[in-house]
Amino acid sequence: MPRYAQLVMGPAGSGKSTYCSTMVQHSESLNRSVQVVNLDPAAEHFDYPVMADIRELIQVDDVMEDDSLRFGPNGGLVFCMEYFANNFDWLEESLGHVEDDYILFDCPGQIELYTHLPVMRQLVEQLQQWEFRVCGVFLVDSQFMVESFKFISGVMAALSAMVSLEIPQVNIMTKMDLLSPKAKKEIEKYLDPDMYSMMEDNSDTIRSTKFKKLTQAICGLIDDYSMVRFLPFDRTDEEGINIVLQHIDFSIQYGEDLEFKEPKENEEEPANLNYDEIFQGKVDS
Numbered sequence: 149m150p151r152y153a154q155l156v157m158g159p160a161g162s163g164k165s166t167y168c169s170t171m172v173q174h175s176e177s178l179n180r181s182v183q184v185v186n187l188d189p190a191a192e193h194f195d196y197p198v199m200a201d202i203r204e205l206i207q208v209d210d211v212m213e214d215d216s217l218r219f220g221p222n223g224g225l226v227f228c229m230e231y232f233a234n235n236f237d238w239l240e241e242s243l244g245h246v247e248d249d250y251i252l253f254d255c256p257g258q259i260e261l262y263t264h265l266p267v268m269r270q271l272v273e274q275l276q277q278w279e280f281r282v283c284g285v286f287l288v289d290s291q292f293m294v295e296s297f298k299f300i301s302g303v304m305a306a307l308s309a310m311v312s313l314e315i316p317q318v319n320i321m322t323k324m325d326l327l328s329p330k331a332k333k334e335i336e337k338y339l340d341p342d343m344y345s346m347m348e349d350n351s352d353t354i355r356s357t358k359f360k361k362l363t364q365a366i367c368g369l370i371d372d373y374s375m376v377r378f379l380p381f382d383r384t385d386e387e388g389i390n391i392v393l394q395h396i397d398f399s400i401q402y403g404e405d406l407e408f409k410e411p412k413e414n415e416e417e418p419a420n421l422n423y424d425e426i427f428q429g430k431v432d433s
């Protein structure tokens with residue numbers, strides 16, 4: 149039986165931990181069991197129950213305080229994640245061997261983990277060896293998406309995670325509840341974007357021809373392959389949360405292998421039922 153995992157990624161402060169706790173609550177209301185693993189060695193607050201916490205293995209503060217290492221917060225985090233990659237048996241022990249389990253991994257916000265460092269890919273390969281079907285969930289803060297250039301940089305971040313991990317990925321715009329109704333309307337065009345027209349929006353502000361050509365090439369690449377779409381995520385909207393969950397479940401085929409329970413048969417028909425007699429009786433009366 150397969151196991152299921154969501155790798156919750158995204159830039160710092162994009163709402164990863166909040167997403168995890170919202171999903172746990174939502175799944176509880178659906179009578180589904182979803183567990184969360186904290187993979188952020190610098191995490192301070194989260195309000196979901198954890199099944200495993202990387203801080204039991206290693207903490208950024210300890211690495212920074214170590215006189216022989218002398219790392220700052222970002223170098224410290226990279227060191228922690230590399231240490232984690234060399235100690236996956238800790239994770240294996242913490243996860244146990246439960247069939248059919250569904251686990252969210254709340255990842256750190258340093259973007260280099262998803263663009264060029266090998267740690268997340270190693271984690272994905274390891275999870276797949278343990279029979280997990282993994283979906284990447286990439287979060288981007290909707291507050292930063294209201295202008296085309298910011299949007300393009302968000303798209304590129306999501307795309308580089310998608311390309312480097314080679315797993316199904318669902319991209320999400322978070323904090324939709326903070327947008328005004330006008331901004332909400334405005335942001336709709338970013339959910340399923342037409343990159344060429346977005347390029348047109350900006351053409352007046354781009355003066356350099358080289359920059360314009362480069363932007364055009366990037367927009368063309370994104371559009372031609374239809375690689376990036378976003379789903380809105382408003383933590384106060386149950387219906388919207390359900391749509392996000394359905395997309396993710398679909399991408400990892402959650403539910404297809406669950407055992408089908410036959411509905412209980414109604415009372416069996418009497419064995420010697422003579423339909424001719426019944427019919428005859430009805431016709432006679």
Ligand SMILES: Nc1nc2c(ncn2[C@@H]2O[C@H](COP(=O)(O)OP(=O)(O)OP(=O)(O)O)[C@@H](O)[C@H]2O)c(=O)[nH]1
Nearest residue numbers: 159160161162163164165166257322323325326383
């Ligand atoms: N209004 C609103 N606030 C949100 C939402 N999601 C996150 N926030 C707020 O945004 C801030 C950051 O959220 P986190 O969930 O901690 O973000 P994160 O991506 O886990 O942050 P790091 O782990 O530090 O990278 C917190 O103050 C949250 O309360 C949302 O959907 N709506």
Ligand SMILES: [Mg+2]
Nearest residue numbers: 164165188191
């Ligand atoms: Mg967090």
